[in-house]
Amino acid sequence: MRELSILFRYVGLNLMQQNAQRKSKRKESNTSRSQGSRYIILLLFSTLPMAIFIYLSNYQIYKALSAFPDVAKAFYFLTISMFSLFYVVGFVGTGMYAFSRNEDVEFLLTLPIRRNVITLYYLLVTLSSQAFTLGFFVASALAYGIAVKQNVLAFILQTLLHLIFLSSVSALFAVLFGGVTSKRYLRILNTVMILLLVFIYLVFVSLQDVDFSTLGENQNIVKLLSFANSKYNVLTWSYSENFSIVLAVGILSVGSLFLFWKLAGKVGFENIRKKSKEKKEYFKKSSYSSRMGGVLWKDTKLLVRNEQFIFLILYPAIFSLFMFFTSSSSISALTPYIVIAVLYCAIEAGILTSNEIQYKSVVKAFPIRPKNLILPKLIIPVFINISVFVAITIIASIIRKFSVQSLIYVAISVLLFMLSALIGSYYSIKSPGKAKNQPFSVGATFLIEGITLGLAFGIIFPLNLIIMRAKLEGIKMVLNWLLLTGSGIALAVLFAVYYKKLKNILLSEE
Incomplete structure (x- = not known):
């Protein structure tokens, strides 16, 4: 035709x-x-x-x-x-x-x-x-x-x-x-x-x-x-x-x-709006927004409406659950979730922050300080990923593949997710991407991947070897402990550095 x-x-x-x-x-x-x-x-x-x-x-x-x-x-x-x-x-x-x-x-x-x-x-x-x-x-x-x-x-x-x-x-x-x-x-x-x-x-x-x-x-x-x-x-x-x-x-x-x-030939491409017979009460005194806080409620609604968020949250969970059914150890199933989710947590925080920065001129007119505006962007990704991690652990106990040693990964994942959210939020302001759903520039994306994945591998894998009692002797044992200790110190230092960087960039916006 x-x-x-x-x-x-x-x-x-x-x-x-x-x-x-x-x-x-x-x-x-x-x-x-x-x-x-x-x-x-x-x-x-x-x-x-x-x-x-x-x-x-x-x-x-x-x-x-x-x-x-x-x-x-x-x-x-x-x-x-x-x-x-x-x-x-x-x-x-x-x-x-x-x-x-x-x-x-x-x-x-x-x-x-x-x-x-x-x-x-x-x-x-x-x-x-x-x-x-x-x-x-x-x-x-x-x-x-x-x-x-x-x-x-x-x-x-x-x-x-x-x-x-x-x-x-x-x-x-x-x-x-x-x-x-x-x-x-x-x-x-x-x-x-x-x-x-x-x-x-x-x-x-x-x-x-x-x-x-x-x-x-x-x-x-x-x-x-x-x-x-x-x-x-x-x-x-x-x-x-x-x-x-x-x-x-x-x-x-x-x-x-x-x-x-x-x-x-009869498909209606045009948007059609029907008149509502009932008058809606647009401002409710007892609403979810008033209970949770306006910014937190707004960011939560954005998360639910964004299909990219759904993929970023569910993909690591599905992969980890699949590993539970194919492997005999709960640790080998939890490891891929932490490694993947740590990177995705930075992307989630970056998307939420960049969505706010796009309308910076409008946001400045609101009676709210920048740090109060950014805080929910850090809390939501960390809370959701930790909740999913806990849910996976509960499922592991139901199918009788739970080990007490795996509880230590909960504490480690909290620290990794918090650092990841800080980094994602910071670079979405400092080096934003050009596309709508691209929170970071190409250079910032590679840097975030290097930091998050490097720390995740540097902490999780040496810890796996220790918990599984791998036969490490001499120099191998020393290198394993050095890698674990060094990654832990790097995590603490980077957390302090990016917390200060994000704080300074928010103070400059006030």
Whole structure:
């Protein structure tokens, strides 16, 4: 379609960069093409490594199951059911989010281009956000087809039909429900999908050493495989041996595409506000803000609304919980959480602080001192990360993988999180980033990574060796204690230095 090709040529492929491009000077068409090519190459290079790993890990699994074709097929149906569900939910969510009115949509609506084409364009662009899911799906399908030695042509056609079916149904749902759900919930949903994909990636890592001959003894796995292979699982109909079911999938795909095209011209990109019949009391004497403090309440609301915060908080927790189920020691499971969360705590404090600094001229008019304004930005990340750490420890005790020695990590993590929050808040003021969600400059980011990760490794790993009673003798024992002591002293010194630096920079703002 000519209109669609024009949009791809002059507007671009990346929704996140369109505003920045429009604010700059208009460039020639060959520059737009090169930007589109670079974006596609970037997607390929970011997706390819994980897709290759999924292919290799799945190939080993299906190769081991090739002696039992029915079991291999059951496991494949379970895998594609999960990836298909993630693809549909993610595609619908990002598609609905793309329909919200913004500068790009306002610009496109002024052009002599049909609304159907604009809707289709935004849906195709949002497909880039599903690159990881598609990479996982295609890699798993290739691994199964090659390992089990399927009919190559028939298998490829069925896989293509399945992707068309998922895309057409997702596009229809995105058009039907576009504008119903708030953008905040859609962003959070997309973040949760990414975290779930990371969890599945870790599951495939752990499956490398599983004895598949014992899987049949686990009733939960048997029930899950039975449901994935039932005739009621729509997500596996494309691979059915019954031609009538495959034909039905094709008809459903064509019907969904037809309905999508008809409804695409009626998508309302414009924001619509309904008049409220009830008068709202905007200033309540007994509100959460009055109880918690206005600044603390404001920062807490910002945290809940920001999907980046959700990722930064949940990713270390999910990774640590996964390690609990795959390792025999609670210490080896808590260590990655502390190391990752220490860095993320600095980013969280930096985001909260930079969000305040952006409106510095307005904030100066408030009857509040800068130190009282910054203090909640330090308290919130530290409190949340410590709370998550305690929750992980409680879960460890429930699953009987708790050790008393691990309690010492709680005290250490408090000190590390406090220093991390100080550093993050300081550099978000001293060396802010240029992008909206980039709290630090590139140089400051590398410096923060070096300090936080260096101290975390320098304290945690020597302590692990001592607690686990590793056989260290002579110079190794001395070096281990020197590293632990030196890191502890560095932690205390850096805490004092950055506390003074942050205090001075806040006093200069008064």
